Amino acid sequence: MRWSQAHVPTLREDPAEAEAVSHRLLVRAGYVRQLTAGHYSLLPLAVRVRAKIIDVVRSEMDAVGGQEMLLPALHPAEPWRRSGRWELMGQEMFRLRDRRGAELALGMTHEEIFATVARELGSYRSLPQRWYQFQTKFRDEPRPKGGLMRTREFTMKDAYSFDIDRAGLDASFAAFHGAYTRIFERLGLPVLAVEASSGTVGGSDSVEFMCPAEAGEDRVAHSPACGYAANIERATSKLPEVTDAPGPPAPEPFDTPGVRTIDDLATGHGAPADRQIKTLVYVLDERPALVLLRGDHPLNEQKLVDATGATAVRAAAAEEIRGWLGALPGSLGAVGVTDLPVIADEALRGRRDMFTGANRDDVHLRGVDVERDIRVGAWADLREVAEGEPCPRCGEPLRILRAIEVGRIVKLGDRYARALGAEVPDADGRQVPLVMGSYGIGVERAMAAIVEIHHDDRGVVWPLAVAPYQVVIVVAQTDDEATARAGEALYRDLLAAGVETIIDDRPERAGVKFRDAELTGIPCRVTVGRRGLAEGAADVTRRSTGESEKVALDEVVGHIRRLLG
Structure with missing residues (x-):
């Protein structure tokens, strides 16, 4: 791709409405633009990052036996009524009627709809089944904020497991827990797996994967001493015992x-x-x-x-x-x-x-x-724990951290299967409801969380796994024929070597190109200029460290491939 032909509308100033670092940088670096509150257009660089996040998630879902599907985003009211969530979801659910007057909703999540698909499972012998999709979700958030972190329209990878019994659910839950740990490690997101409330989805055990960050809306109680971690909505602490005097015989x-x-x-x-x-x-x-x-x-x-x-x-x-x-x-x-x-x-x-x-x-x-x-x-247990209270496990002081929820896994049990009639005959021929688990990751929220963790005062610093391009070639003097020709040759050689490369061939000053390369966060910059060309070399700069070194032109491709691993 040529920068001169790419749509990368970078800004010199921070957008006035942006508070979170990720919101500010994704707008400034030309990744997103707001259409209206809670709705964002993803521009070309963001689409490339999003695709790479999806690729990472998809590979780990496939590794635990996941099968990808794509279910409708527009749902009839009937399955939601059968589960009892048509009323429970309240005003956050976008509702409408079609021309015949039938009630419909834009999907907030897909437990009910996947359960309807599972009605065709014919026997316990076909279990476990693990299904997933990447689908748009809609939630009428009262206060969308934080750029991509809380929106009304977003992509979720939601997955669902179907087992014959609780032991099977436990095995599926453990498999997804491991997959999520690997996903967030590959995405460069440090996470805590925390105990959590199941909320409106219901179920028993719920684990949220929380990325500590100042921009996070969630709070997590954490003991560094023993590893205890829980969402503030679920956290407990060990209060000192109190001995009261008997007091008077009556109030x-x-x-x-x-x-x-x-x-x-x-x-x-x-x-x-x-x-x-x-x-x-x-x-x-x-x-x-x-x-x-x-x-x-x-x-x-x-x-x-x-x-x-x-x-x-x-x-x-x-x-x-x-x-x-x-x-x-x-x-x-x-x-x-x-x-x-x-x-x-x-x-x-x-x-x-x-x-x-x-x-x-x-x-x-x-x-x-x-x-x-x-x-x-x-x-x-109704009270909210406070910083410094004793951990319920080890007794050491708890820390309260702000964090971004980037994933959640929940043991649903048979609630949805019973409501939607998703049953199979067991080994004795008895019809039993399927036991389900639910597993979600917000794709655009993960993108924002990565930026919250990986940035500096010059812009985004993408981990290699999700960067929109691996290398940007900056042609310092596009009006110099020899320099432009050397840059084009390196561009062709890197593409031929399978390196994702964009060449900045704009007729701009070198300083403008350097600022944009840093702002957009591309991991490696190769600068081709008259001075280096006179020495038969180019400057190779790593975005994460800012370190530069001169590399002979005929060695640049090999050097880049070693840097990229």
């Missing part, structure tokens, strides 16, 4: 005028936050419930969702709360409440002599014994 009310927060009660009334019971009011599937935590512990809403199975969760409004409890936030408690369900965090189990609201404005209670005074309907 004692006391006036707390103007107290509205945990800190107010702690500073003005001698009630440390770790001895307070924080009462939150949530509406779970349109039903109110009280959620209790220790005063110094924040709630993680995903943990509440996982604990209750609720599909619609929101914090109650102040006037709703007054109607149910008779007081406004700041004076709320669960003592004596019998007509609303109460869900309590495990850190409150067994606690005595505690403080909480009295459900009367400006009044609190002291001496509360949780077991004696509160009718707890369910206990669950």
